[in-house]
Amino acid sequence: MRAVSGARVFAQIVVAASGIALFAGAANAQKQGGSITVGLELDITGFDPLKVGVFDTAAGTAAASIFDTLTYLDDKGVAQPKLALSWSHSEDFKTWTFKLRPGVKFHDGSPFNAEAVKANFDRQKDPANKCRCAFYISGIKDAQAPDELTVVYNLNDPSVNFPAIVTIQSSNWVMQSPTAWKTKGDEYNRNPVGTGPYILKSWSAGDRMVLERNPDYWNKGRPYLDRIVLKPLPDAQSRFASLQSGEADLIWDDEYDADNIQKAQKDPKLTVHTYVGSGAQVYAFNTKTPPFDDVRVRQALVMAIDRKKMSQAITNGLSRPASNPFGDGSWVKCKDDGALATDVEKAKALIKDYGKPVEFKMLVTATPRGRNVGQVLQQFWKQVGADMEIEQVDQATIVPRAFMRQFQLTPWRIIDLADPDPQMFANFRSGSPVALANYANPELDKLLDRARVTADQAKRIEDYCSVGRIINQEAIWFWTFQNTYYALSSAKLKGFPKMYGGVIDVSNVWME
């Protein structure tokens, strides 16, 4: 039952995924020049947080090249200096102070300084702007700029790992030019200005975005490529054909395109980049509604799921089973996460013991993938004597239904983030709007409250593993598969980093 010690954890974090092209080692000679074409899944809608709210993965790829963040996550998952050179925190972890890199300029020539960082934050926080992005910074009270190169964030709640949280290239944390959005107005959304290694050269809607090397980039010698072309290639088959024929050098992919990923694994001219992140595909029981008010039913349903079989059925075996909400990509590693093992007989016995018929509805997104997953679960549960009815709903409908607790069982998502606290606290602390299970347990609350104010990572791991054990044993939520991200590239493409948050960051790659 003992949680793994901190030192061991660090040793284990080294490689989270197989077949990954690790970050530039000394042995690799980075080559300057050249260009690449990246095939993305979606059309990029824009970059103004007030317009697009949050970036999707396609916008994230462009944002990672056009903009910089204060910090970045290195290959071990530790925050490192980028636009910020150093940082410190108050005793209670509620105030974080960042010292900024001097002499950095936005692409439009305006200076990057503390005022700019504050302006980015204030614009998103301002209730009058009604930014959808504001949700993700709701835990931050304000940002202050006491001098040219010092930024202070004051948080409502303590956050021990704040510098890692701000590494994500989301609409909240990339630094945009205040001068640009003020002068360009409505046009700014499609004419973004950052401090990043690449400058937006041209962008024709639905077709291509051309990024040119920023000759004045603060990090001398970077980036390597002269040009990056981003293209939306929505069809999975022709996207892969474009990679095979050399029109694209790198393409976005996901595990539902298992055939092509497995084809690429066998092709010596191609590299499969995989990143198993933290988080998982998750499901929440509403423990206030029968039959889920009885722990035996919840446990039985979880025990009935054979994740290996399920993975085979939906992604040809590519999906990686998850036994806790942290995932291989997280620094939270548990020796014992208390997961209920697949056991059909025991599940049958529990249902029998419950005595009443087990009938319920499960929300499922009305997409081929959603239906597929729903049907597989339906079969597992039928085997143990539980009758699940699939209720197909639109993706956008799931969220309000979840908020209002109008469901018995709903899918949800724990995304890949550098720290477990924001999502664990939101999803499991009683009283939180997305504590979907309607479950209250003082022990669970105590652990969640403590883990967010503890600096010692080993102690936090212990607490989070205890949290995982309680949830698994009480079966208030369950997890099916880990968040696994894929990109396929030409074998000549080097220096591709881990896909934190599913973002394909090509700002530091080179072609051999």
Place this chain on the structure above:
Amino acid sequence: MPGFVAQRLLYLVPVLLAVSLLTFLIASLLPGDLAYVILGDQATPDKVAALRHDMGLDQPIWWRYLSWLGNVLQGDFGRSFRTGQTVLQAVMERLPVSLELMLLAQLGALAIGIPLAIACAVRSGSAFDRFMTGSAFSMLSVPAFLSAILLIYLFAVELRWLPATGYVPFSEDPVGNLRCFLLPALTLALGEWPVLMRVLRSDMIATLQEDYIAMARAKGLKPSRILLVHALKPSSLTLVTVTGINIGRLIGGTVIVESIFALPGIGRLLLGAIFTRDLIILQGVVLFVACGYVLMNFVVDMLYAVLDPRIRHGHA
């Protein structure tokens, strides 16, 4: 003639009104309230209510339709809540791509269909004719997404003659532009030519049995002249209709083909709007396409009258 045109134009008004009403209803009745879509994971009940009020979604549907129609009549189709682009901007940006694709596809279909139809009509009942009508039938049943992937595999992955995906503007590189359009246009043409061929073939067989053709033969005119000059024009009436109607089918086809070949056209805009729930763009594009279809039929009607004088004089 002007009376005829005016009459037809008058017919267009109720049709277009019906189209706009249907478009609006379809977009409004889609599951997933726009306010939920915009708010995403922050769709708490009070935020939803506030946004619905801001956007006028709490108004009765007929009122929303009338105010939307009023704006449309003033040329304001609305603005995407995701990109901030107006519908008109978005459509105009992508229209040339779709038009070029449809034009090339239609030309391709005609280039395959007409010669084959003539060849079959001349030897009607022969082994060649039976083979061609048979293959036309089987081509008709191959869906565009299948032929597209097969063409990509053959010409882009194996032979590497043509790009699998991508787009180059004509102004930048005319040859490159045509290379990009070759496979998508061919994909669409492969689904279109069988219809054109079969229609023209049967009309042509009928025409070739007319007395004036026998007369022309008796005069000793060259067979090619008889076929292409004397027989083709009177046989092409149905062909014109079908070609016109097919434009509508092609608009549907471009949605799939533009996605597979990553062409930045109207079809992609539509699909993107569906995926991102950008109902304002969706509604605008559907209205635009429907109007295009209706107008195309109007043009076909007019063309019909030009080809056959009996129609414009009301003796049809």
